[in-house]
Amino acid sequence: MQAWDVSLIGVPTDVGAGARGASMGPEALRVAGLTARLQRRGQRVHDRGNLAGPPNPWLPAEQGYRHLDEVIAWNQRVHDAVYAELQRGHFPIMLGGDHCLAIGSISAVARHCRAAGKTLRVLWLDAHTDFNTQLLTPSGNLHGMPVACLCGSGPQALTHLSGVCPALQPAWLRQIGIRSVDEGERCLVEQAALAVYDMRHIDEAGMRATMQAALAGLDEGTHLHVSFDVDFLDPEVAPGVGTPVPGGATYREAQLCMEMIADTGRMASLDIVELNPALDVRNKTAIAAAELVESLFGKSTLIRRQG
Numbered sequence: 001m002q003a004w005d006v007s008l009i010g011v012p013t014d015v016g017a018g019a020r021g022a023s024m025g026p027e028a029l030r031v032a033g034l035t036a037r038l039q040r041r042g043q044r045v046h047d048r049g050n051l052a053g054p055p056n057p058w059l060p061a062e063q064g065y066r067h068l069d070e071v072i073a074w075n076q077r078v079h080d081a082v083y084a085e086l087q088r089g090h091f092p093i094m095l096g097g098d099h100c101l102a103i104g105s106i107s108a109v110a111r112h113c114r115a116a117g118k119t120l121r122v123l124w125l126d127a128h129t130d131f132n133t134q135l136l137t138p139s140g141n142l143h144g145m146p147v148a149c150l151c152g153s154g155p156q157a158l159t160h161l162s163g164v165c166p167a168l169q170p171a172w173l174r175q176i177g178i179r180s181v182d183e184g185e186r187c188l189v190e191q192a193a194l195a196v197y198d199m200r201h202i203d204e205a206g207m208r209a210t211m212q213a214a215l216a217g218l219d220e221g222t223h224l225h226v227s228f229d230v231d232f233l234d235p236e237v238a239p240g241v242g243t244p245v246p247g248g249a250t251y252r253e254a255q256l257c258m259e260m261i262a263d264t265g266r267m268a269s270l271d272i273v274e275l276n277p278a279l280d281v282r283n284k285t286a287i288a289a290a291e292l293v294e295s296l297f298g299k300s301t302l303i304r305r306q307g
């Protein structure tokens with residue numbers, strides 16, 4: 001694994017979520033030893049502290065969106081902070097916060113890739129496809145809409161954050177671990193031809209073949225962004241999430257997933273989102289997430305020969 005200057009950007013908000021508490025995620029990841037773990041992997045870590053933004057007003061949805069103004073404000077700040085780190089040549093890790101913040105981080109990564117002439121590939125590790133829209137959403141919670149916004153469907157202030165709309169072509173995305181898709185959302189996922197490796201696919205093919213398929217075609221011109229929603233993991237492993245869904249990736253499956261991403265050597269930015277310490281048990285979920293991030297940065301049991 002390359003030695004990077006890794007910049008941690010805490011984003012302490014849950015304005016896009018349906019449960020309060022993900023706002024405490026950044027500090028729980030720090031308490032779980034994220035900096036020391038990355039340093040053990042040979043990384044130079046710069047903890048930029050937490051971004052500031054508006055409080056969570058906890059209001060009902062208006063015209064299909066909850067807290068849209070606050071979500072826009074936070075995502076603009078995430079975009080600017082992540083883009084600044086990429087311009088410095090650093091590896092940004094966005095510590096959420098709920099998953100709506102991936103609109104800002106991935107918009108920044110997309111802007112960077114356009115400027116640098118890189119091919120963008122996004123791996124979306126999640127229980128949910130997060131492809132909802134204003135008309136379909138049952139809740140109005142914007143953490144269920146980041147993929148739709150990034151692919152050009154959503155409020156203009158969010159779809160145009162990267163400077164070009166859409167920021168992301170569906171063909172650049174691979175989703176892994178999916179096991180909960182809302183009724184209307186299923187049709188949109190089908191229409192957009194999203195590459196979804198759901199839990200049934202992982203059950204049938206195994207994590208190894210799944211990741212081989214999801215990671216196929218990467219080359220030296222690829223910037224690989226990983227958006228790690230902690231509810232990708234089974235709730236037995238990761239109870240500290242706002243929207244747990246049974247039947248997720250086991251600890252071993254998740255480790256293999258992360259190690260295979262590390263083996264590509266192409267990962268250049270990361271989100272860790274939806275960790276909810278208010279629902280966790282003795283910081284167990286934060287520790288599991290931090291351990292998995294170590295594997296993303298090349299931790300393995302034995303010295304491995306490539307091939």
Ligand SMILES: [Mn+2]
Nearest residue numbers: 099126130229
């Ligand atoms: Mn998500």
